[in-house]
Amino acid sequence: MSTYFKSDKPRSANDPERQKLVPEHLMDIAPRPDACPMDIKTLHGLLQYAIHLELTTIPAYLTTLYSIKEGTNEASSIICRSIAVEEMLHMVMAANILNAVGGKPHITSAETVPAYPAELTKLCTPFPINLEKFSQSSISTFMEIEQPHALPKHHCDKICFESIGDFYNTISEGMKYLEAEASKRNTTIFTGNHKLQVTENEYYGAGGKLIAVYKIEDALIAISEIVGQGEGVDGSIIDPDSIFFHQDVEYAHYYRFKEIYCGRYYCEQDKPHENPNGEPFPVDWDAVHNMQLNPKLSDYKVGSELWNNTYEFNKTYMALLENIEKACTGNPKILRDGIGLMYDLKYKATALMNMPTGNLDNDGKPLMAGPTFERI
Amino acid sequence: MNIKDRHDYDVVIVGTGISGAVLAATLTKAGKKVLMLEAGLNAGMYMDVNGSYTTYQGYLDTFYNAAAKVPNSPYPDLKNAQSPNVLNLSNKTPYSSPGYFVQEGPLPFASENTRIPGGTTMHWLGTTLRMLPNDFKMQTMYGRGVDWPFPYEEMNKYYEMAENEIGVSGNVEELKMPNMGENFFSPGYVFPMEKIPQSYLDHKLMEKTEGLKVNLNNKDYTITCISTPQGRNSTPNKKYRIQGVRWDSDTKELKLYDYSDPKEEYQPVASLWDPYTGERCEGNASCVPICPVQAKYNALKTLKKADISKLNIITQAVAVSVIVEDFDERNINGVVYKQYDNQHSAEYTTHVAKGKIYVLACSAIENAKLLLASKAANSSDQVGRNLMDHMVMLTWGLTPEPIYPYRGPGSTTNIPTFRDGEFRKEHAAWISPLDNWGWSWPTGAPGSDLTNAMNSGLFGKKLREEMNYIITRQFLLHFECEQIPEEGNRVTIDDRYLDRLGNYRPILHYSASDYMKKSFEAAQKVSEQIFAANNIENKTLYKPTDADYVVYKGQQYTFFGAGHLVGTHRMGTAPENSVVNSDQKCWDHDNLYLVGCGNMPTLGTSNPTLTMTALTFKAAEAILRQLENQ
Amino acid sequence: MEEKDNLPLFSKISASLTGFSEMELWGTGMMETYYNYVMGKCGESSPTKLDLEYFFEKAKEIYLGDNNDENWIDTQIQTWIFPPTSYGGLAQLIITLWYTGNWGLGFNGSPISAQAYVQGLIWNAGETHPSGAKQPGFGSWNIPPINIKK
């Protein structure tokens, strides 16, 4: 009757209707018959690497997002923001899994916090990930990160991973294997203290549901959520969150970056290998702060204003990481204070991007400073 | 078919504020067909993702660009359906321009409402305190005002409905208020969400104020500070099990019902455009006039829950009057409204909306005006009378240490100590919210601080230091004094004062009695003692240019309006003394209900909307009963 | 004279007048907007185009001379630039613009744009954020403002 209402009511995360929508096969906890053996230390290592992986993409995505000038590129901003926020969710979920299987997440260690340009060295063909302003170049790097791949042939003497999907699949399979072995001995690998889990109550406002992990099923859903949001599943372009959770249809990250690249939305009928065919939207590659590529604290004279501001940014970044680390190692409630730091980080990053470095780019335009996301 | 000509509505509701929205949602969910008329612009009604986002960003942009960030500043200033505005206030009564209200005086009425879809909750603060048991029997207890037709106990169920609908954050255990009795809350009751964190300044002030002994007129009182329940999102309370309200057609009652599945729990209602925006209050500190993330409740959230297959809304439709049937004055036979196509033009077409039952939900002053214009419901001669508001006296000062105001929701803590007591025989009761927004309300700080600092010759680093010093130490205390009903404080109409569409403009007659003045004096005495205990340097300065002030025993006391428009069509025990009965149906008519704060016989010391919303659920129940008995 | 010629001077004098460093001012993203706005606003009535010219001439004297001593610069500003009687009251208008985003003093002012309001430095000075923008997050008001200094 009334034309004022168009969209569906969002479903509550705990709505049982919503939970019924989890596909059956994801609940399959049996390891494959030819499963590769793994020890728990290796699993811990892989999960810690997952944290590193997510923490490598987040600053890159945020930098690109913050470089968009206020009030412009609205569609692209919304896409970048939602993806960055989902990556943060992924990082905390990876920490939740690691806690659940008795490990201890490190968020601030030198191995975890990347330096830029960064490389994901566990990938067979690593490529540089930059802190780079919003541009075709940065968006295509992001597409490369999130690129869907068919899973490689199953074999057990892997020394590197073909794709991020391959990496997470290895984690899933490893967990299933270890859990099956443990259950033969009437135990479980999910020995972690439940109090360590960060739950929905502490983590809100993110694209998707934060899954607290207490058992293998939770862990598998968490991983499929991470992978699905990134690359999409089963050759469809729809992110599993929208199948599970009935949000307005959301596409997996790769496809959303591709939408920016093409300046056009996907529509539901589109095939994964095609370009988007939905509504076009404007992309203004020039309405961007002209941030220099991969800025560094060491670019500036110690004590200069640029140095001071950059240093302060990094301090805030480290305070945020420390906050998340504390939250993931026994004090989930503290995450609330981290939100303030997150916002502060954004305001400081934007300020930096408005500060001229005194250098010019190839076109003679002044280059701006930017967030450096360094561990200090 | 032209929808306007359809006659098959069960209920026609005028106004889409919280009172209209609660009715529409409740009635449509019970299967009734509802038509709503709304004076505000069509764009404000959009509830889909893009529409609601675009309209709301427009409001926000207007707010940023406004020179004075007053409550109505983000919202369209409609010539065809004007809203009052505090910027039009002056102490030179009587005056009829500028503005919507004609101010007869002697004092100007300083509160306002907003005529947009969603109504005044778009810019309310969101404080949701319940009234106290003694507030319902002021005449019996203190010989002042009138008693309500029913006691507090009858309100409990409806309060729970209102708290569910608005989504109240608060801590029941902390709510220790004077004479609240044993059964103020149902056993084990909790609010939907945990309390909104109290501000840093609350904690600083509480160090020396909680438990402070003050003396007032030779009697000792112990000051307490409690967290304030409010309609903005916080962490869901796991113990809260109520899912909602529904009509039970067997017992003919509205009932609260619980979540059936233990895994389900209360979910904060986020913004209209995105389920992840506004899940928590983000501390924008602009709740009045606009919450950028819609973490704060507004009535559109309720309207969005209506069964939309049963609901029709006509916007840009300004009600003019209700039609009282000639041969039988007990029946209302339609609502006359003028619909305008374009806000920039005075052109309109006139229509009549018809249904079985009619409800006016236009807020107190507008409701009264419509009744007067219709010559309806007024056999008691009480329509328009007993206009009440909280008269807000403010005191402010500079704290010795930084307390970092201008952060968080407007107020997160209040002092309930003077909400009830024997003193109500002598002077008005009050509640004292601690204010989180510095001196902005009375002085226009921090902008005015900048002017002052420059005038004293400061610039550069010294200026910056001075601004830091003064902004971080600003403390503001409210004394929201309960106005008692008086016949002479009233709304009238006159053919001389019409708006652009030819509709009546409300004429306001308003004054402050000695009962109020005495409370200002008493409040000053309490303020003084609180400031002294906290080493606060008093900076309070009332000026003869202030819009609303009184002089009592040679002292000037300035007060502000609280935005609480109450009492113009009071509820009572008999047709002679009141306009509506305890179902909020007009005594004079069989199919006309009034909802909103206009029904409240007395005001109490709580902000009125929670109580009014509770009453609206009561009205919804009565309407459903009437419809099902027909 | 090129429109942008005096931008570096505008930046310097703005820093001296507001007490915020040049980089902090650049960080708001408003430097060029304000410069252009002020250039555009000075016209027939006070402050006039001529006021503006003399203003920059004086600023040149102060900043482009040999004396870099901050106290000396401050005294110069106090004497020549800051008084409301100098250059049509330009200095206080500029301070107000940076602090509040308003053009015009006190109640006569109004924001030149939404972004100008949001970037008002008065909020930074008071260790808070503009009401309705730059939200600090749930519960942030419960603790003192984040203050991360070296």
Ligand SMILES: Cc1cc2nc3c(=O)[nH]c(=O)nc-3n(C[C@H](O)[C@H](O)[C@H](O)COP(=O)(O)OP(=O)(O)OC[C@H]3O[C@@H](n4cnc5c(N)ncnc54)[C@H](O)[C@@H]3O)c2cc1C
């Ligand atoms: C600054 C401020 C702060 C406040 N803070 C609080 C608080 O913290 N706590 C609290 O309890 N209360 C507060 N209030 C009061 C609260 O906002 C109101 O009590 C409440 O919103 C009233 O709801 P309502 O539905 O009765 O009326 P409204 O919300 O005013 O809605 C009336 C509706 O009717 C429409 N309308 C009006 N006239 C016509 C007509 N002729 N034809 C068609 N439609 C019409 C309007 O457009 C509007 O949609 C505050 C008010 C103000 C001004």
Ligand code: SF4
């Ligand atoms: S403090 Fe901010 S986020 Fe919270 S309710 Fe008020 S305006 Fe909304």
